[in-house]
Amino acid sequence: MFSGTFRPKLDDKGRLFLPAKFREAMGDGLVITRGQERSIDVRTSADFEVFTEKFKNASQTDARLRAYGRMLFALASEQVPDKQGRITVTPELREYAALDRDCVVIGIYDRIEIWDPQRWSAYTAEQESAFADIQEEIFPGF
Numbered sequence: 001m002f003s004g005t006f007r008p009k010l011d012d013k014g015r016l017f018l019p020a021k022f023r024e025a026m027g028d029g030l031v032i033t034r035g036q037e038r039s040i041d042v043r044t045s046a047d048f049e050v051f052t053e054k055f056k057n058a059s060q061t062d063a064r065l066r067a068y069g070r071m072l073f074a075l076a077s078e079q080v081p082d083k084q085g086r087i088t089v090t091p092e093l094r095e096y097a098a099l100d101r102d103c104v105v106i107g108i109y110d111r112i113e114i115w116d117p118q119r120w121s122a123y124t125a126e127q128e129s130a131f132a133d134i135q136e137e138i139f140p141g142f
Contacts (some may be wrong), residue, residue, distance in 0.1 A: 002107030007117070009101050014094055015086040019105060022112060023085045032087060033076040035113055037123060040089065040097050042112040045078065089114065 006019040018026055029045035058065050079087050097116055104120040106113050
């Protein structure tokens with residue numbers, strides 16, 4: 001399980017140190033790609049493979065599915081972290097997520113997201129008021 005918030009920096013080559021607590025799970029490989037709300041998704045290769053199977057078995061006649069697949073897979077990058085635990089955020093993904101140097105890396109159960117700090121602050125401020133209300137809807141009685 002991935003959880004927590006970290007603030008690593010991109011180096012001049014677009015490399016980012018994965019938080020130490022995420023490195024073991026990602027050590028066998030990962031896929032980094034476009035996420036939602038202009039974030040970047042990072043998933044283990046095994047998790048991305050399961051998702052790919054679901055995508056492959058879905059109806060390819062659905063125009064929404066084809067469009068989603070184009071957006072997701074076009075910028076996907078398969079990687080293995082280097083010995084220092086770094087991954088490379090491609091120039092296209094850095095542009096998509098408006099990443100310069102500072103980043104926010106968050107763990108979200110089965111994946112990691114990478115955000116521009118200003119976008120992350122704006123997103124959390126916007127979502128804070130709905131957080132408590134959503135819990136009751138999604139997990140009644142919890």
